[in-house]
Amino acid sequence: MSTTADPTRSTAETAAGPDAPSPLGWSLAALLREWSTRVAAACADVPHGGRGYEVLAAVTHDAPPTQAALAARLGIDRTVMTYLLDELAGCGLVERQPDPADRRARRIVVTDHGRAVLADLDARVRVAEDELLAGLDHAERDALRHLLVRAATGAAPGDDRCAVVARVVDPSA
Numbered sequence: 001m002s003t004t005a006d007p008t009r010s011t012a013e014t015a016a017g018p019d020a021p022s023p024l025g026w027s028l029a030a031l032l033r034e035w036s037t038r039v040a041a042a043c044a045d046v047p048h049g050g051r052g053y054e055v056l057a058a059v060t061h062d063a064p065p066t067q068a069a070l071a072a073r074l075g076i077d078r079t080v081m082t083y084l085l086d087e088l089a090g091c092g093l094v095e096r097q098p099d100p101a102d103r104r105a106r107r108i109v110v111t112d113h114g115r116a117v118l119a120d121l122d123a124r125v126r127v128a129e130d131e132l133l134a135g136l137d138h139a140e141r142d143a144l145r146h147l148l149v150r151a152a153t154g155a156a157p158g159d160d161r162c163a164v165v166a167r168v169v170d171p172s173a
């Protein structure tokens with residue numbers, strides 16, 4: 001039997017032994033707490049911070065949704081969504097355009113300025129994530145991201161990713 005410590009296991013894991021409680025819950029909670037804090041800081045200059053970022057991302061990466069559909073998809077109260085979109089539109093990030101299929105509805109469309117802001121936010125979030133995972137090398141970070149996506153997709157196959165993140169970033173929604 002070897003007495004050499006496994007360099008891939010933390011001191012806490014090694015000392016705890018095989019019968020210790022799983023560190024998964026604590027690990028995920030600690031990472032989520034720090035991720036939320038760092039993403040909030042990265043998105044602080046966007047209306048509604050992380051939530052505004054998620055709305056901007058949803059509008060940019062999908063076909064222009066109606067305001068009601070966007071609110072339902074992200075799990076945001078329709079009244080709150082109105083105020084949020086008013087602020088995003090006031091900053092020139094999105095526009096409300098008439099829906100050609102239903103004149104009563106409005107489609108939310110990202111502006112060129114909104115695309116540029118989103119690209120900057122995406123880069124800032126990526127830096128925040130890389131700083132969060134600085135204890136891992138580049139290949140390990142990529143592997144962790146890949147494994148987390150697989151695990152999350154398997155655990156919640158029908159969940160909308162933007163809606164889940166929006167609820168985590170602002171649980172009061």
